Amino acid sequence: MTERLEKNVRKVVLITGSSSGIGAAAAIQFATLGYRMSLFAMNVPVDEAGLADTKDRCLKANPELTSDDILTMTGDLTVEKDCHLYIEKTFETFKRIDVLVANAGIVSSSRLENLKMEDFDKVMNINCRVVVLMNKLVIPYLAETKGNIVNVSSVAGLRACNDMIAYCMSKAAVAQLTRCAASELASKGIRVNAVCPGLIDSTRIFQNAGFSTEFHDLMIERVKSSHPLGRAGTPEEVAKSIAFLASEEQASFMTGVTLPIDGGRCVSS
Template identity: 80%
Template sequence: MAQDPENVRKVALITGSSCGIGAATAVQFATLGYRLSLYALNIPADEAGLAETKSRCLTANPQLTSDDIVTMTGDLTVEENCHFLIAKTIETFKRIDVLVANAGIVSASRLENMKMEDFDKVMNINCRVVVLMNKLVIPYLSETKGNIINVSSVAGIRACTDMMAYCMSKAAIAQLTRCAASELASKGIRVNAVCPGIIGNTEIFSNAGLSKELQDFTFERAKSTHPLGRAGTPEEVAKSIAFLASEEHASFLTGVTLPVDGGRCVSS
């Protein structure tokens, strides 16, 4: 997707930007000339990852300067931090054109032995935070006629063994996307979602505490569970997000939950 000069001063706010899909999306938007507001957890690994993401963005588009990228860290389950993220973005750039609600966690769980505190944590991070961020950007996207891309999952489309809470949270995001698209269309705001399958080169599984052996098994298994015969890449998801955000290419798309899953959602 070629850089659009009209996008040079547009602003994308991306949560979960320190690694994986979020980092790749930041780099993709940088190549398109967007100014960026990037957010991640305030832990050493994510703070270092966020600095690396910013460096990658500046390398990807030498026309951007350090002032075109603001980075922030904190826990978005603390509601005040969500308000701060929006306020700081507006204070810095005076506008928001795109929200990419990407931050999320994976948790292994079965109904019969699920701890409710673990369920609450997954639903809070993967669902409540996304709902709140969608809500908070409405006044600003109304002004710019901007759009939202939520990151759901193929796990929100089909059942996955041992991942009940995660599946439920991502199904909720898909429904949030449809409901918000219907509600916000009159304001000129488009709302869409991507539903990734297994994506390699991300930290989401290691952050969930999965062993290296189990991670390797998951990626190897993708060769048989995904009809295209492999796991996806963060860059492939990032390009799909950029497509949905583009007024040139997707101006008549809203309420879409786009599988980026190598065919996993239609496999047996």
């Protein structure tokens, strides 16, 4: 589907939230395409073992890559200096940046009437503010390479979902950021798109948020009726769509797109 990079074209992708789920799957997908990469795990909590596992899986996915082709970092992107450090270290290591995949995020469950504002602030900070800052900081680098951004929003940012008001609002903001940034940055040759996953199985987002295994299983069961295709998606399905949007061969005339990867959830009743 997406082009395999020529050996003399050493493109670089940054992926936040790379220790599991969609971020890890995206890293592996880009590895198969020959990208060098900078992988970041957030302190929510930090998963250094998962990050190391992602790196190992990337190297196995493409034997042409070496350990020097994959930079791993951990930190707190809600601290601006960590965002700056991540991008600066990536450029220092690889001398270019071609793609940002802004994936790191958390989930929160609450109705408006019992929403705690400290929880709201945390979700908006990680899911929205961090994405805005990362999008902003990579502009000079992407302008040089005519690169692009793929933000990870959610179907929850496209339609209402009960009991998840802060999460829905944060992901809606990412979708609107994508549209506005695409309009603003087109003159610099930078494309900006987003994927909007439905419920994705095999991610740690519920575990990291403190939800029980039983809650995860309940959500997977509900998908059978809420998603027309009758199942949850996989991280690999989202990763392939991310790589498609990042591809200059496949998606060079696409910008401002918020692409649902949701088994039909956004069109269901």
